[in-house]
Amino acid sequence: MAEKKIITKKDGTKVVAPDDGLKKKLGKTSIEKVLSEEKVKSAEKIIERDGDNFSDDAMKDIKMAQRHFNTLRTAFDAGRRDVQALPEFTDLLDAVLNMKSQSGMYGFAFATAIARSLHGFFIERNWQTERGMRIINLHLDALSRVFSGNIRGDGGIIGKDIVDGLEEMVK
Numbered sequence: 395m396a397e398k399k400i401i402t403k404k405d406g407t408k409v410v411a412p413d414d415g416l417k418k419k420l421g422k423t424s425i426e427k428v429l430s431e432e433k434v435k436s437a438e439k440i441i442e443r444d445g446d447n448f449s450d451d452a453m454k455d456i457k458m459a460q461r462h463f464n465t466l467r468t469a470f471d472a473g474r475r476d477v478q479a480l481p482e483f484t485d486l487l488d489a490v491l492n493m494k495s496q497s498g499m500y501g502f503a504f505a506t507a508i509a510r511s512l513h514g515f516f517i518e519r520n521w522q523t524e525r526g527m528r529i530i531n532l533h534l535d536a537l538s539r540v541f542s543g544n545i546r547g548d549g550g551i552i553g554k555d556i557v558d559g560l561e562e563m564v565k
Contacts, residue, residue: 445500452493452505452541459489460534467527475522487516493537504549505540507557508533515564529563536560 462482469477477483494509512533515521521530536556540549549556 441499448500449541449544452497455489455492456534456538456541459486462486463530463534470522470527477522490516501546502540503547504545504553505537508536508540508560511557511560511564519564533560
């Protein structure tokens, strides 16, 4: 590991110089050479092309997530209070993370906001309650409606109200 350069200013303040190892490896290559206009346009075309199918693929993921949720719900209703230990929880969480991370790239900011709210609920709250099960179901239903309706963008005023309502519920 490279030794850090420490620069002392006149007023005694010490500043650690940034590691320029990557810069040295790249040499005089600029970001413009790495990301040419042609490469950016090619990437945009791929995203556009894949974006046309994203809503259909996302609906498949939602249906799978709903099946996993139904398994968790059945176990919860049967008295199990550690449903996060079931493999279906991991699969459900993976589906939510995928929607959270990919939806925005394909123009579904509304879905990203809903998935972010649901992911935060899983991470920050005790969701293994009757109320928690209803909140999860509402999020999955909202995601299903966004993708089945192919609602791109942030959902406008109604979308903001829906996301605000979901986020209020998870508090």
